[in-house]
Amino acid sequence: xxxxxxxxxxxxxxxxxxxxxxxxxxxxxxxxxxxxxxxxxxxxxxxxxxxxxxxxxxxxxxxxxxxxxxxxxxxxxxxxxxxxxxxxxxxxxxxxxxxxxxxxxxxxxxxxxxxxxxxxxxxxxxxxxxxxxxxxxxxxxxxxxxxxxxxxxxxxxxxxxxxxxxxxxxxxxxxxxxxxxxxxxxxxxxxxxxxxxxxxxxxxxxxxxxxxxxxxxxxxxxxxxxxxxxxxxxxxxxxxxxxxxxxxxxxxxxxxxxxxxxxxxxxxxxxxxxxxxxxxxxxxxxxxxxxxxxxxxxxxxxxxxxxxxxxxxxxxxxxxxxxxxxxxxxxxxxxxxxxxxxxxxxxxxxxxxxxxxxxxxxxxxxxxxxxxxxxxxxxxxxxxxxxxxxxxxxxxxxxxxxxxxxxxxxxxxxxxxxxxxxxxxxxxxxxxxxxxxxxxxxxxxxxxxxxxxxxxxxxxxxxxxxxxxxxxxxxxxxxxxxxxxxxxxxxxxxxxxxxxxxxxxxxxxxxxxxxxxxxxxxxxxxxxxxxxxxxxxxxxxxxxxxxxxxxxxx
Numbered sequence: 385x386x387x388x389x390x391x392x393x394x395x396x397x398x399x400x401x402x403x404x405x406x407x408x409x410x411x412x413x414x415x416x417x418x419x420x421x422x423x424x425x426x427x428x429x430x431x432x433x434x435x436x437x438x439x440x441x442x443x444x445x446x447x448x449x450x451x452x453x454x455x456x457x458x459x460x461x462x463x464x465x466x467x468x469x470x471x472x473x474x475x476x477x478x479x480x481x482x483x484x485x486x487x488x489x490x491x492x493x494x495x496x497x498x499x500x501x502x503x504x505x506x507x508x509x510x511x512x513x514x515x516x517x518x519x520x521x522x523x524x525x526x527x528x529x530x531x532x533x534x535x536x537x538x539x540x541x542x543x544x545x546x547x548x549x550x551x552x553x554x555x556x557x558x559x560x561x562x563x564x565x566x567x568x569x570x571x572x573x574x575x576x577x578x579x580x581x582x583x584x585x586x587x588x589x590x591x592x593x594x595x596x597x598x599x600x601x602x603x604x605x606x607x608x609x610x611x612x613x614x615x616x617x618x619x620x621x622x623x624x625x626x627x628x629x630x631x632x633x634x635x636x637x638x639x640x641x642x643x644x645x646x647x648x649x650x651x652x653x654x655x656x657x658x659x660x661x662x663x664x665x666x667x668x669x670x671x672x673x674x675x676x677x678x679x680x681x682x683x684x685x686x687x688x689x690x691x692x693x694x695x696x697x698x699x700x701x702x703x704x705x706x707x708x709x710x711x712x713x714x715x716x717x718x719x720x721x722x723x724x725x726x727x728x729x730x731x732x733x734x735x736x737x738x739x740x741x742x743x744x745x746x747x748x749x750x751x752x753x754x755x756x757x758x759x760x761x762x763x764x765x766x767x768x769x770x771x772x773x774x775x776x777x778x779x780x781x782x783x784x785x786x787x788x789x790x791x792x793x794x795x796x797x798x799x800x801x802x803x804x805x806x807x808x809x810x811x812x813x814x815x816x817x818x819x820x821x822x823x824x825x826x827x828x829x830x831x832x833x834x835x836x837x838x839x840x841x842x843x844x845x846x847x848x849x850x851x852x853x854x855x856x857x858x859x860x861x862x863x864x865x866x867x868x869x870x871x872x873x874x875x876x877x878x879x880x881x882x883x884x885x886x887x888x889x890x891x892x893x894x895x896x897x898x899x900x901x902x903x904x905x906x907x908x909x910x911x912x913x914x915x916x917x918x919x920x921x922x923x924x925x926x927x928x929x930x931x932x933x934x935x936x937x938x
Contacts, residue, residue: 392508395732398795404783408800411780412516412807416487418815419525420480423822425910426851428527431457432479433855435465439474440861445617450855450864453621455629458614460568461529474856483531484524490535491515494718497542500549501687502726509799510725514718516803518662521810523711525818529570530714536566538718540578545690548585553599560603564610573635575607576701577694577715584693589686647708653699656710661720663754663802666746668720671727695719732795744798751784751801758809765918766817773816780808826907826930830883831857833903833932838881845882847871849930854883868892871933875900880935889931899936904929 393405424432434449444463447454464482472478491511498507514520523531540562547555559578566574586594618626649655657665675692678684684692695716702712731740762768762777784804787796822828827846831854834844838859846854847865855862865871865882868891874880875897889895889902896902906927908917917926 392505394795395505396509396512396795397800398787401796401800404786404796404800407779408783408803408807411776411811415521415807415811415814416484416524418811419521419818420477420484422525422814422818423476423825423828423853424479424527424856425822425825425853426526428479429827429852429856431461431527431529432465432476433852435462435469435479436474436856437861438462438466439469445613446620447617449852450862452864455618455622455626456634457529458568458571458611458630459617460565461527461532464532479856480524480527483527486532486535487520487524490538490718493535493538493542494721497538497545497718498722498725500542500545501690501722502729506722506725506729509728510718510722512799512803513664513724513728514721516806517660517664517717517721518806518810519660519714519717521814522660523714525814528711528714530711533566533569533574534715534718536562536569537574537577537715540566541581541694541719544578544582545687548582548690556599556603557606560606561610563603564607567607567611568614571630571634573715576698577719580697581690581694584697585686585690588684588689588693648706649708650703652708653703653710653713656713660710660713661717663747663750663806664721664724666750667724667728667743670742670746671724674727675723691719691723695723728798732798740798747798747802751805754802754805754809755781755784758805758812761809761812761817765920766820767920768812768816773812776811777808780804821908821913822910824906824908824927825853825910826905826928826932827851827853827883828857829905830854830881830903830930830932831859834881835859839879842879842881843874845871845874845880847882847884848888849883849885875933875935878935880933882933883930884933885930886928889933895933897936901934903932903934905932 393401397405430449434447434454437448437450438444441448444459444466447459447462461483464486465479468478468482472481491514494514495507495511498510500507540559543555543559543562546552547559563575563578566578568574583595586592615627615630618630622629657668661668675688678688679692698716699713702708727739728743731737731743734740758777762773768774768777781804784801787800827849831844834842835858838844844854844858844860844862845865846852846862865874865884868888871882871884871888872892872894874882875895883905906924907930908927914926916922
């Protein structure tokens with residue numbers, strides 16, 4: 385019994401749940417690892433191409449893509465992947481591995497933050513909720529800078545709260561080191577959540593005078609020193625315009641909508657939470673109601689102000705901005721997990737209360753609906769035929785119903801069914817479904833053909849295709865073609881391969897030249913997946929066609 389009082393598992397999942405929880409952990413780990421081998425697309429392909437260029441040139445300061453100066457993102461993600469390429473070679477696995485490792489660290493930092501703010505069990509629950517959320521699986525398979533950003537933001541929140549409680553120098557130094565790393569990942573936005581959390585805490589607890597502590601300004605200086613390599617690269621290539629872009633356009637330009645497509649829907653992020661925070665989103669909405677009820681009843685404690693300020697200032701700012709993308713929300717997801725965990729811990733402590741029954745009823749429905757999605761995925765969308773996968777599916781379904789087999793295991797009923805189903809869903813997405821969808825990208829096929837058939841000295845080019853997969857997967861650095869004249873000139877000379885779209889081929893009736901080959905390649909636009917594509921009966925007709933042009937041989 386002494387062991388049960390000290391461990392994390394028993395208060396959250398119930399007695400005798402160690403093997404079940406360990407099994408879920410292994411399957412979740414397998415799901416994350418499977419995502420490392422899925423092909424990249426869109427933003428991730430651009431980041432991978434930049435990291436490849438760094439690894440090939442050895443220039444870590446002046447970022448380039450296809451030889452052209454790059455300004456959009458700071459360098460930390462590219463540095464990490466470039467170093468990984470030097471160890472493991474150029475591959476999807478090597479590109480994504482550093483990000484996944486830092487994401488695992490983010491789960492640990494969430495535990496430490498939760499433990500410091502609300503206690504050990506709450507921290508443990510928050511870590512479980514974060515690591516099993518859909519956004520964590522999605523953005524460790526489809527890499528964004530936000531994946532790395534949330535880890536450093538969470539680390540900073542943990543350390544700065546430690547400073548607010550103890551006043552120790554090491555906490556403020558580590559906290560601002562975390563901010564510096566966050567700013568090396570995505571710019572000044574990396575400082576927003578920690579700054580809001582600290583400022584809100586000091587203002588709402590009547591400790592504004594502490595803002596005059598010189599150690600805050602020493603911390604700011606430390607963060608600025610840490611971002612100097614990024615600023616040096618921008619200044620080298622763009623002058624003062626690059627510095628201005630880093631501090632203003634790159635973040636405030638996105639808020640105004642100048643940098644990305646404009647979106648004025650104030651509920652954009654609320655709506656996106658319905659899939660980004662599966663399977664815990666409904667618990668989040670209930671927890672938000674409870675938090676604001678506590679606010680209106682004036683029962684907020686200092687620690688509550690820290691979490692409240694860290695979430696809502698940024699959430700409102702993002703919702704009011706004109707430039708919106710789902711991944712922008714990632715940096716506050718750990719705080720959402722902590723907010724839910726606080727009330728889950730209360731519910732588990734009072735299992736006969738209304739809160740527990742509400743949470744239990746919600747999660748029973750969520751687990752059942754997630755299970756239906758899993759069954760549709762493995763029996764209809766992309767039917768599973770391997771026996772071991774079917775055995776795993778059966779095992780995970782058993783795990784989901786296991787807590788209901790004995791009435792003495794009530795704690796496990798709240799979380800284990802949802803955990804089992806969301807882990808199952810993402811295991812089959814990353815191991816079974818996503819590899820097939822992402823392999824339908826024409827650039828992946830084109831690079832494979834070129835890598836297999838091209839002779840030494842031949843060149844692969846990209847024209848009128850708005851992504852960068854070709855630059856990452858080609859065995860030699862690909863080139864960008866800028867107009868029809870350049871395309872036609874290259875097609876007249878031997879040793880040229882160019883991937884382009886159907887419109888380009890149609891408007892150049894002189895193609896193909898003698899000896900030239902036009903290879904049609906079916907293509908799926910990952911950002912435009914439709915029901916027609918997802919439906920196995922109409923999938924083939926939903927594919928677009930790109931063309932790999934091969935000039936005549938000498």
